[in-house]
Amino acid sequence: MSTPTASTTGGTVTVPAQRPTPQPPPELRGRTRVESVVVTKIACSAAAEIPEIQEVYFAGLPWTRSSGAEVRGDQATIRLNVSVAYPSRLRAVAARLREHVIGRVAEQTGLNVSRLDVNMIDLEGG
Amino acid sequence: MSRKTSHGNRWGLALVGLVLIVLGGGALSRGAAAAWGSSGTPIVDGDVRGFFTGASPWIWWLVAALSLLVALLGLRWLFVQARRDTTRGSLRLERSPSGATEVSADGMARAVAADVETSPAVLSADADLAGTHNRPEVRLRVVADETAPIGELSRHLSTVALPHMRDALERDRVPAVARVSLEPAPASQRMVR
Known part of the structure; x- marks a missing residue:
């Protein structure tokens, strides 16, 4: 067993150069957090891609809660206020909307959407 | 009331x-x-x-x-x-752990009323939703053109407006009550027969 020895010459102490500490791989450096505002925007723009969805409202009616998302760890819950074309099968539209938005949020942020509430505040057309 | x-x-x-x-x-x-x-x-x-x-x-x-x-x-x-029978707020379509779907009762009523108004026999229409989440009902107040054939109105309700609503809610039965009043049409909307 060799212990590093400090050689003393003329009052100065020379220590062996320290090995640089190995850095973690780049993908593990730092922490990425997706803010709920970002999730809300992704969800709203994904929702607007469904043909039956006429409009996605960020703010709801004055007495209801607005569209939004809440991120906890890798889980997100989303609430969307939308206007749907009438006549259309509302539950089928909601199911398609849910599938599309959940897929899009997972694809873009890696978050798992555990709950997506759909509030149809208006029906348009006829 | x-x-x-x-x-x-x-x-x-x-x-x-x-x-x-x-x-x-x-x-x-x-x-x-x-x-x-x-x-x-x-x-x-x-x-x-x-x-x-x-x-x-x-x-x-x-x-x-x-x-x-x-x-x-x-x-x-x-x-x-x-106290009123009509539904205020939202009608719940489904509720599961993956999320709830609600539709605004006012929005639904407006859409049904607009659908009823597409008939040429109808001058104006107004709707209210009543009943419960599991058994929604609709109450219609229709102002119809007194010179229009009344069969046209009932045909429109039973083949267009109400099937649309049943489709939207995905229900086999949505009870509906329509109160129809007849009024002379304004000259611009008079039907030519």
């Missing part, structure tokens, strides 16, 4: 009417008797005065409590007039 309220109103009014008839009849017979001179005795005679002084003071507490009860019943009767 809900059906329950109008039912209560009928009973309440009947009861009040009965009480007033009894009191009025009593006063009338008393007055008639006094007018023909057969009875000149005062209503509050010695017996009545004796009863009240004998039962004093608790009788006055009883009178106060009864008055308060009548006043509270009256207030409640007043407030139930605002």
Whole structure:
């Protein structure tokens, strides 16, 4: 067993150069957090891609809660206020909307959407 | 006003009417008797005065409590007039761990009314949703052109507007009540036949 020895010459102490500490791989450096505002925007723009969805409202009616998302760890819950074309099968539209938005949020942020509430505040057309 | 309220109103009014008839009849017979001179005795005679002084003071507490009860019943009767059958807020379509779907009752009613208005026989329409989440109902108020064939209106309701609503809610049955009033059409909307 060799212990590093400090050689003393003329009052100065020379220590062996320290090995640089190995850095973690780049993908593990730092922490990425997706803010709920970002999730809300992704969800709203994904929702607007469904043909039956006429409009996605960020703010709801004055007495209801607005569209939004809440991120906890890798889980997100989303609430969307939308206007749907009438006549259309509302539950089928909601199911398609849910599938599309959940897929899009997972694809873009890696978050798992555990709950997506759909509030149809208006029906348009006829 | 809900059906329950109008039912209560009928009973309440009947009861009040009965009480007033009894009191009025009593006063009338008393007055008639006094007018023909057969009875000149005062209503509050010695017996009545004796009863009240004998039962004093608790009788006055009883009178106060009864008055308060009548006043509270009256207030409640007043407030139930605002009770409505129609659905306010949202109609829940589904609820599962992965999320709830709700549709605004007002939005739905507006859409149904707009759908009814697409018929040329209809001048204007208004709708309200009623019932529960599991059994939604719709109440329609339709103003129809008095010169239009009424069959056209019922055909439009039964083949267009109501099937659309049943489709939207994915239900086999959505009870509907339509109240139709006929009005002359404004000259610009008159149907040419």
